[in-house]
Amino acid sequence: MYVHVDRDTWAANEGKRPFGFTHGLTGDCRLTHEAIVKLSDRIPISHVEMNNSDLPTLFPTDDVPELDRSPGEIVEQVIELRRWLALSNLEVDSEMKALIDECLDPIDEMLGDFQGGITGREGYIFIAPPGATTPAHLDFEHNFLLQIQGTKRVTVGFVDPELEARTLESMTGTGYGRLPELPKQTEEFMLKPGDGIYISPRLAHTIDTIGDDLSVSFSLVFHTPWLERGAKVHAANHDLRRLGLKPAPYGSSDRGDKFKAGAVTIWRAAKSKITS
Numbered sequence: 001m002y003v004h005v006d007r008d009t010w011a012a013n014e015g016k017r018p019f020g021f022t023h024g025l026t027g028d029c030r031l032t033h034e035a036i037v038k039l040s041d042r043i044p045i046s047h048v049e050m051n052n053s054d055l056p057t058l059f060p061t062d063d064v065p066e067l068d069r070s071p072g073e074i075v076e077q078v079i080e081l082r083r084w085l086a087l088s089n090l091e092v093d094s095e096m097k098a099l100i101d102e103c104l105d106p107i108d109e110m111l112g113d114f115q116g117g118i119t120g121r122e123g124y125i126f127i128a129p130p131g132a133t134t135p136a137h138l139d140f141e142h143n144f145l146l147q148i149q150g151t152k153r154v155t156v157g158f159v160d161p162e163l164e165a166r167t168l169e170s171m172t173g174t175g176y177g178r179l180p181e182l183p184k185q186t187e188e189f190m191l192k193p194g195d196g197i198y199i200s201p202r203l204a205h206t207i208d209t210i211g212d213d214l215s216v217s218f219s220l221v222f223h224t225p226w227l228e229r230g231a232k233v234h235a236a237n238h239d240l241r242r243l244g245l246k247p248a249p250y251g252s253s254d255r256g257d258k259f260k261a262g263a264v265t266i267w268r269a270a271k272s273k274i275t276s
């Protein structure tokens with residue numbers, strides 16, 4: 001078992017609160033610097049995102065610069081170039097899919113029917129030079145973030161519910177939502193190689209690379225039917241808000257959520273028939 005999370009720790013936090021844990025992936029041959037250079041040139045280019053590492057903690061835009069050299073070259077020169085690199089949806093690569101499954105199979109078994117069970121599994125690698133900052137944002141999914149090399153400070157907290165709702169609606173169920181203000185009631189987790197943090201959906205966070213070493217992190221992400229329904233409710237709320245209405249946020253009415261998610265399912269099915 002690579003991710004050392006026991007049933008009691010998970011149950012105590014209910015998939016809602018962050019907690020630290022340890023893992024056994026430090027030194028794994030699939031996550032060495034050399035292996036990541038090869039991986040970054042092997043996966044589709046659309047799965048590689050690069051950004052400048054010297055971003056402010058508040059940077060509420062998803063705009064990213066275009067790649068100006070091969071991903072492998074950037075990974076090799078991350079420190080000199082002052083770049084930050086994310087390799088996303090690594091489950092498309094057979095070697096990485098095997099690693100993601102090795103890590104998440106035991107978690108899947110432990111979670112049982114939590115939120116309807118684990119559906120989609122994803123893997124991400126983040127490479128950042130010393131001093132790099134990932135600006136304040138929300139993610140949509142459950143995330144086990146594992147530190148492989150270097151040190152990271154992960155600051156987690158909450159934002160105003162209205163801002164949280166608007167941010168989630170703007171994401172329409174995918175990607176991450178940049179925040180225009182810093183999270184409140186924050187808690188800090190310092191991650192060294194072998195450490196990890198569980199980041200629950202909707203938890204605002206910022207990440208800083210600490211010390212003089214390159215930071216390499218491996219992120220194991222999973223979806224559930226509850227989250228998928230939430231994505232549809234956020235999409236419905238996004239449209240309702242554009243009509244000038246003030247929709248109830250996801251989770252405040254089971255009946256309302258079912259209706260909105262059903263309407264979005266029907267609309268998307270009809271739209272795909274019209275456009276196919």
Ligand SMILES: [Fe+2]
Nearest residue numbers: 138139176205
């Ligand atoms: Fe994140």
